[in-house]
Amino acid sequence: KAGVTQTPRYLIKTRGQQVTLSCSPISGHRSVSWYQQTPGQGLQFLFEYFSETQRNKGNFPGRFSGRQFSNSRSEMNVSTLELGDSALYLCASSPRDSGRTYNEQFFGPGTRLTVL
């Protein structure tokens, strides 16, 4: 089975711009979570989608949004980019409905976003 794929792998933007990142989960996985990794804050949960619905959201401003499509692919969008948004953005998919119990997540390689 192919793993989680994320595009693009690297992105450079300037302050004030917006960006859209894409994630394709492992085939058959319906839950997709997004994380931001920075040297200072570590890995922080952004949001989770299941069956095209956002079920959980982390403590990030409204500039961070996402969506999921009927084929479980997901996108996240960051509007009005700030320098502090420079980070590795990771997408993870899970084979289980995490509303039940246990929640192994399988991560993609990430998108490295640099905001200048």
Add this chain to the structure above:
Amino acid sequence: DQQVKQNSPSLSVQEGRISILNCDYTNSMFDYFLWYKKYPAEGPTFLISISSIKDKNEDGRFTVFLNKSAKHLSLHIVPSQPGDSAVYFCAASAKWDAGGTSYGKLTFGQGTILTVHP
């Protein structure tokens, strides 16, 4: 408020010896714990997990121990190999958190850099 803590930023071990990575947590709602390994420029790779109803889980060279009363877990790697050199993250999940349901959310520690010397 760091709910999952890995207090050792780095660990150096000789090839063939045991590596022990430690993790502490504060949230008593956590009921499932995972370890991930991460190489630079790659996403975390799932290694092993344990539910709160167990105190030990083994998978090949990897064993995770959970001490619920101490809110402590550890990952043992035996024997350690140079290819194990990476950053190791401890993560935890709960059914509920302060905001309500905790779907799809893992809370991560800051990571421990493991170096295995040949």
